[in-house]
Amino acid sequence: MPIALPRVAEEVGIVLSGASASMAPIALRRDRELRVLEEDLVLLVDPRLENYYMLGVVRWITRYEPFLRRNIHNIYVEHPDALDTEVVMPFSNAYVEIYAGICDGSPVCDGARGLVNNVYAPTPGSKVFKLVDAKPLTDYLTVSRPITIGVHRYSKWRLPLDTEWLNYHVGVFGATGTGKSRLILRMMKELVEKGYSLIVFDHSGVDYAPFVSRLGGTVVRASEIRIEPQILASIISRLTGVQSQQRDAVEIAAMCYAMSVYSSNGGGERYKSEECNEILGHRTRQQGLARYTGEKQPSARDEFLELLKTVATRLNMRPASILKLRLLTRLSVPEHVFEGLKARRLEPLDVVDTALRERLVVVDMSDEQDIEVKRGILASIANAAWEKIGRERSPLGLGLVVDEAQNYACEYCGEAGRALETIAREGRKWKYFIIVASQRIARDIRPGVRSNLGTVFFSKLQSTGDLQELAGYLDLGRVTEASLAMLGRREFYVAGLMNPLRRPLLMYIDSVDGG
Numbered sequence: 003m004p005i006a007l008p009r010v011a012e013e014v015g016i017v018l019s020g021a022s023a024s025m026a027p028i029a030l031r032r033d034r035e036l037r038v039l040e041e042d043l044v045l046l047v048d049p050r051l052e053n054y055y056m057l058g059v060v061r062w063i064t065r066y067e068p069f070l071r072r073n074i075h076n077i078y079v080e081h082p083d084a085l086d087t088e089v090v091m092p093f094s095n096a097y098v099e100i101y102a103g104i105c106d107g108s109p110v111c112d113g114a115r116g117l118v119n120n121v122y123a124p125t126p127g128s129k130v131f132k133l134v135d136a137k138p139l140t141d142y143l144t145v146s147r148p149i150t151i152g153v154h155r156y157s158k159w160r161l162p163l164d165t166e167w168l169n170y171h172v173g174v175f176g177a178t179g180t181g182k183s184r185l186i187l188r189m190m191k192e193l194v195e196k197g198y199s200l201i202v203f204d205h206s207g208v209d210y211a212p213f214v215s216r217l218g219g220t221v222v223r224a225s226e227i228r229i230e231p232q233i234l235a236s237i238i239s240r241l242t243g244v245q246s247q248q249r250d251a252v253e254i255a256a257m258c259y260a261m262s263v264y265s266s267n268g269g270g271e272r273y274k275s276e277e278c279n280e281i282l283g284h285r286t287r288q289q290g291l292a293r294y295t296g297e298k299q300p301s302a303r304d305e306f307l308e309l310l311k312t313v314a315t316r317l318n319m320r321p322a323s324i325l326k327l328r329l330l331t332r333l334s335v336p337e338h339v340f341e342g343l344k345a346r347r348l349e350p351l352d353v354v355d356t357a358l359r360e361r362l363v364v365v366d367m368s369d370e371q372d373i374e375v376k377r378g379i380l381a382s383i384a385n386a387a388w389e390k391i392g393r394e395r396s397p398l399g400l401g402l403v404v405d406e407a408q409n410y411a412c413e414y415c416g417e418a419g420r421a422l423e424t425i426a427r428e429g430r431k432w433k434y435f436i437i438v439a440s441q442r443i444a445r446d447i448r449p450g451v452r453s454n455l456g457t458v459f460f461s462k463l464q465s466t467g468d469l470q471e472l473a474g475y476l477d478l479g480r481v482t483e484a485s486l487a488m489l490g491r492r493e494f495y496v497a498g499l500m501n502p503l504r505r506p507l508l509m510y511i512d513s514v515d516g517g
């Protein structure tokens with residue numbers, strides 16, 4: 003059945019000469035020109051193409067007047083009172099960027115129905131209809147497991163987003179206050195309802211944790227989660243900045259220290275290793291001696307430094323080098339990195355399992371002071387999910403949500419950056435995806451992550467150049483920096499794979515009230 007144009011659209015203009023299959027200049031009707039706005043959805047109806055419509059978006063509305071032209075003298079300049087509005091003859095032109103063809107049983111589509119790539123340039127004189135209610139478009143789309151998080155800015159069309167493409171990852175970008183966190187919260191609700199599982203890393207503890215009870219999830223504190231020994235090793239060597247043999251000593255000591263702490267506070271067999279036993283056995287004898295001589299129990303950092311000395315000695319380092327290494331560690335690794343280990347009783351794999359069982363876990367990162375440790379926790383959880391995939395060899399349906407991603411997905415974000423990049427590159431086969439949000443793109447997100455984002459929501463951007471960066475791997479049509487400058491809060495373009503039109507569409511995100 004053809005689209006009932008009079009019910010859902012109003013005629014606003016005609017196509018002018020010079021139209022192509024992707025772009026059509028149009029003239030707007032005088033009586034309706036003020037009702038047409040950039041980003042409006044329109045249908046072009048070409049009388050030569052029966053039961054076929056071209057769907058497009060209005061761009062670059064320009065007002066003209068035949069006499070009031072720049073560089074040409076006019077009467078107003080000499081006699082301001084003589085210029086009567088009656089004698090002014092304004093008119094408006096615009097462009098329509100054609101996004102798709104809609105087949106409605108048309109002979110040009112062999113009688114099929116649905117959305118197709120448009121290959122026809124509209125005939126000049128074709129009518130242009132602004133969609134006031136674009137709902138009927140939904141019937142022409144094929145969308146798997148759709149979710150909606152908002153409406154098209156002007157036609158109020160609830161654009162269905164295709165969650166099959168979630169596995170190709172999502173980015174949310176915009177200047178501060180544009181509504182990134184609320185957009186993600188809205189999406190989280192929909193995804194959880196559709197059966198996806200999410201682990202959300204709440205960097206400051208105020209953006210997501212307060213909403214959890216409403217969404218039916220669990221909050222866990224970052225300070226309770228175990229950091230994998232090898233990730234702790236990398237954190238400590240990064241903090242000390244040592245290289246080569248000194249780095250070996252620090253990393254071996256860190257791994258063995260974490261394993262001994264975890265195995266003594268409930269970690270069991272998983273954290274026992276013969277390699278560490280060789281070293282730890284030696285250390286235990288030293289500690290025993292300390293107790294015998296009446297010295298007080300050493301702090302966690304002192305314990306680590308003692309272990310570091312043992313390891314460095316085993317690596318045949320010179321006494322002066324060992325001394326320097328211990329001093330460096332004491333000065334550059336905060337005490338709480340070691341002290342906090344004892345309170346970490348929750349396995350990263352438990353967090354993954356809870357998310358898969360209950361659908362939503364928010365990791366409250368606010369009680370963790372050190373950014374390196376926060377990154378270590380994210381990396382540990384990301385790796386635990388890979389461990390599970392490796393063991394079960396089946397898709398997970400799990401997403402990691404990383405807001406303030408400049409802290410985790412940047413070029414120099416260590417283990418966290420690497421872990422997110424691995425998911426961005428290889429997660430799709432296992433339905434293991436990421437949703438990252440940040441204010442900037444090029445500066446905040448490492449190339450291996452940002453170039454693998456299949457869907458991007460973007461609003462007013464903080465850095466010039468970021469739009470061009472996005473255009474490098476997404477079809478952004480003719481959206482320009484000027485289009486972004488006009489956007490308000492909750493207004494985001496959605497571009498990429500989850501958008502069934504595959505071209506940027508301006509959305510107004512549903513309301514998400516405070517927690």
Ligand SMILES: Nc1ncnc2c1ncn2[C@@H]1O[C@H](COP(=O)(O)OP(=O)(O)OP(=O)(O)O)[C@@H](O)[C@H]1O
Pocket residue numbers: 176177178179180181182183184185441491492511512513514515
């Ligand atoms: N969808 C929405 N529903 C209701 N209020 C919203 C919505 N989006 C944004 N807001 C309002 O705008 C404020 C800022 O939103 P939000 O915290 O999501 O922005 P942000 O882009 O994540 O900012 P930042 O980068 O500073 O974290 C919110 O506190 C809320 O008042």
